Amino acid sequence: MAERRQCEFFLVRYVSDPVKNEFVNIGVLLRESAAATATAKAGPAETLVRFTRDWGRVRCVDPEADTAMLEGLESEVRRRLAEHGPEVQPVMSVLEDSFSTQVQLSAARACLAESMASEMELLMKIYVEQRKRPAVERRSGRVAIHREMRTQFERAGVWDLMRK
Numbered sequence: 001m002a003e004r005r006q007c008e009f010f011l012v013r014y015v016s017d018p019v020k021n022e023f024v025n026i027g028v029l030l031r032e033s034a035a036a037t038a039t040a041k042a043g044p045a046e047t048l049v050r051f052t053r054d055w056g057r058v059r060c061v062d063p064e065a066d067t068a069m070l071e072g073l074e075s076e077v078r079r080r081l082a083e084h085g086p087e088v089q090p091v092m093s094v095l096e097d098s099f100s101t102q103v104q105l106s107a108a109r110a111c112l113a114e115s116m117a118s119e120m121e122l123l124m125k126i127y128v129e130q131r132k133r134p135a136v137e138r139r140s141g142r143v144a145i146h147r148e149m150r151t152q153f154e155r156a157g158v159w160d161l162m163r164k
Helices: 034-039 056-061 067-084 089-099 116-128 141-156
Strands: 005-017 022-032 047-051 103-105 109-113
Touching: 005 056, 005 116, 022 056, 022 067, 022 103, 022 116, 047 067, 047 116, 056 067, 067 089, 089 103, 109 116
Parallel strands: none
Antiparallel strands: 005 022, 005 103, 005 109, 022 047
């Protein structure tokens, strides 16, 4: 079993109404924790960022949301992380200064990861992406009565004899 690395993640949130503090998680910023990089003999700490590709939840809370700006923000955060390395503080200060009323980072949360990529997938699935529920066909009213009648007529063997 691969050794798990100590990591921390921040949720990137779109705040539609700062007064009500209503938000939608739109992304995850994942990095190795400072304690893990201090004790590790390996190379520099890894930092990943990913935003959602489905802006439907954002549009539900704010139909006027500028999703093009939010998509561009992901590439800007990646560029800033490349400039400053694993240090998240410069990125956080840019987000707070420029977008503090619309885009915010949550407090850091700890996690253990075997692989940064697989952990990113899991965090996106848990916190950001919309859960897909299997479609359940609901029959009610006339449709339900018709299907039940047809089922009973087929069991009795008279369905094919009926004029439809």
